[in-house]
Amino acid sequence: MGRDLSTHVYRSTASTHASRRGLGLSAIVLTCVNLLLASVAQAQQPAPAAAPSVTIPNFWNPRARGERVDAPQTGRAVRFMTDDEFPPLHFAGPDGAPTGFSVELARAVCERLAISCTVQARRFDTLLDALNDKQGDVVAAAMPLTPALRARFLATRPYFRWPARFAVRNGGSLPVPSAAALADRSVGAVEGSAHEAYLKAFFPKAVRKTFPDLTTAEGALKRGEVEYLFADGLNLALWFNGQDSEACCAFVGGDYLENRYFGEGIGFVTRTEDAALSRALDDALQRVWDDGKYAELYLRFFPVSPF
Numbered sequence: 001m002g003r004d005l006s007t008h009v010y011r012s013t014a015s016t017h018a019s020r021r022g023l024g025l026s027a028i029v030l031t032c033v034n035l036l037l038a039s040v041a042q043a044q045q046p047a048p049a050a051a052p053s054v055t056i057p058n059f060w061n062p063r064a065r066g067e068r069v070d071a072p073q074t075g076r077a078v079r080f081m082t083d084d085e086f087p088p089l090h091f092a093g094p095d096g097a098p099t100g101f102s103v104e105l106a107r108a109v110c111e112r113l114a115i116s117c118t119v120q121a122r123r124f125d126t127l128l129d130a131l132n133d134k135q136g137d138v139v140a141a142a143m144p145l146t147p148a149l150r151a152r153f154l155a156t157r158p159y160f161r162w163p164a165r166f167a168v169r170n171g172g173s174l175p176v177p178s179a180a181a182l183a184d185r186s187v188g189a190v191e192g193s194a195h196e197a198y199l200k201a202f203f204p205k206a207v208r209k210t211f212p213d214l215t216t217a218e219g220a221l222k223r224g225e226v227e228y229l230f231a232d233g234l235n236l237a238l239w240f241n242g243q244d245s246e247a248c249c250a251f252v253g254g255d256y257l258e259n260r261y262f263g264e265g266i267g268f269v270t271r272t273e274d275a276a277l278s279r280a281l282d283d284a285l286q287r288v289w290d291d292g293k294y295a296e297l298y299l300r301f302f303p304v305s306p307f
Contacts, residue, residue: 055307056295059158059265060286069283070113072276077116080106081136083124088238088301089142089160089266092121101301105159106140106268108293109284128153131271138281139269149269154278158265159285159294163255163307164195165233167221167240170250174227177253182206188217188226194261195230222248233306241304255307 071078082103084092090100098121110117119140122130127139131153145155166177166187175181183205189196191210199208209226211217218239221229229236233255239245256262268285270278288294298305 054299055305056298057161057163057305057307058289059161060289068287069280071115071280071284072274077118078110078138078277079136080117080119080138080140081122081127081130082106082119082139082141083127084121085124086142090121090140101160101297102140102142102266104297104300105285105288105294106138108288108297109268109281112284112287113280128269131269134271137270137274137277142266143269145264145267152272154270154272154275156267156278156282156285158267161257161265162262163233163257164198164230164262165236165251165255165306166253167229167231167236167249168227168252169221169224169248172227174252177203177228179203179205182228185228186226188220188229188231190214190217190231193231195232198256198258198261199230218245218249222246228252237302237304237306 080103082090082098082100084090084098086100088100089102090098093099098119103119106119107117120136122136124141127136127141127143128149130136131139142160143149145158149155168174174185179202182203185206186209187199187203187206188209188211189199191212196208196210199206206228209220211220214231214235217226217229217231218236220226222245229249233251236251240247240249240251268278268281270281285294
């Protein structure tokens, strides 16, 4: 199963924000164990060269580059905190140590800054409190960047976002999604999700069919009960690459990244008094992108790109 973070993002922006354990983990669909093990194994191998068909997102503005920012010297290792239950962003590797895209990106950033870092795993719902209590220095996890979070902490620019995507069955001839093309066509979505709300707002003539969770919606698409499925691109990509889909389906059209519905994404989170560290992390993320390390890590952990 997978986890759909966008339900939490949409509801949070519409009302009050709660922790992901309270809302996000109950709304996000987890990937299956076999896919986790495959991701772990792949993450340990050297990254292949980027194939032309793989879309690697770019969240950095080349015109925003400035002078190199060094990390503040504290005389001790910078302590990153994550959790180990959200593949492929962060999970326990074969040896039990934290790994995943967010974790390895944090290690790459530390290397660029030439600083010593540690990574420790904690329960997701304790991460921000632990950061506030100075039990760690940086949160490197799928923590949605929301106004409530920014009121308490600093965050870098996003290094990952949650694209919404349309999926269809392979072998068909359905048109690329647009408001006109989807008129009177059946489109599946998870009930109460950001994706259902987005369909209502921007594809009003589509025939919406809602499902209680993403697994049920994916099954409906696979069986041909709906023509399209509109859902979280990350979970769909993991489903395409897993055994349950039986290679039935694929993306069609582009990605949708509207902040109000799908959130700002995730970044490294620090305390407000650690502004110098936050700026250094931001600069290092830019350099990790520039030198190709971001692309290498992305290809390790996302065999099918959600973008």
